Amino acid sequence: MSKNILILQSSPRIGGNSDILCDEFIKGAEEADHSCEKIYLTKKDIKLCTGCLTCDETHSCVIDDDMREILEKMVNADVIVMATPVYFFTMSGQMKMLIDRTTPRFSEMKDKEFYFIFTAATPNEKHLVNVKREFKSYLNCLTNPTNKGIIYGLGVGKVGDVKEKEETLLEAYNYGKIV
Numbered sequence: 001m002s003k004n005i006l007i008l009q010s011s012p013r014i015g016g017n018s019d020i021l022c023d024e025f026i027k028g029a030e031e032a033d034h035s036c037e038k039i040y041l042t043k044k045d046i047k048l049c050t051g052c053l054t055c056d057e058t059h060s061c062v063i064d065d066d067m068r069e070i071l072e073k074m075v076n077a078d079v080i081v082m083a084t085p086v087y088f089f090t091m092s093g094q095m096k097m098l099i100d101r102t103t104p105r106f107s108e109m110k111d112k113e114f115y116f117i118f119t120a121a122t123p124n125e126k127h128l129v130n131v132k133r134e135f136k137s138y139l140n141c142l143t144n145p146t147n148k149g150i151i152y153g154l155g156v157g158k159v160g161d162v163k164e165k166e167e168t169l170l171e172a173y174n175y176g177k178i179v
């Protein structure tokens, strides 16, 4: 069955390591006849949550920016891929900003499958324990999500370093293919 996959790419480095792994994932998924849309968070107008919690009542945000359209896509997706570079052993600010802005409609995100792409200069997966925990906490706020897997791009500092990591590229491709 063809699935509707939304890729949320939070690195500001277009063509960087996270982006390359997203593209490998997409290559695999498209070969398996799934439909993919990648959104570069840094190309979108996503303002910070003001914490007003008006959305508790209205289920919509008082801020009129690109997050409305992104949230609609998240609610309609079968599969969501969240890609982040590791910054100070946590997720990117861009990704956290997006997550906070899902508040109006996170209760509508039901039965979704999630994949995660983490890229970091450290070669040690254990150093990413916080990042893993942060996304797990987010999924705990949703209804019946499935964490289908994490692709770790480790030991990659400079743009394009991940191109040298054949196993990681293949892993991303294969994850896309088995969606």
Ligand SMILES: Cc1cc2nc3c(=O)[nH]c(=O)nc-3n(C[C@H](O)[C@H](O)[C@H](O)COP(=O)(O)O)c2cc1C
Pocket (backbone or CB within 6 Å): 011, 012, 013, 016, 017, 018, 019, 084, 085, 086, 087, 088, 089, 090, 119, 120, 121, 122, 156, 157, 158, 159, 160
């Ligand atoms: C602000 C900043 C903080 C970073 N902090 C870490 C870190 O805590 N641990 C780490 O392993 N790499 C860290 N890095 C390196 C990036 O995670 C690494 O360069 C990654 O490949 C970037 O992915 P991208 O090419 O998709 O942007 C940091 C990079 C930046 C710019």
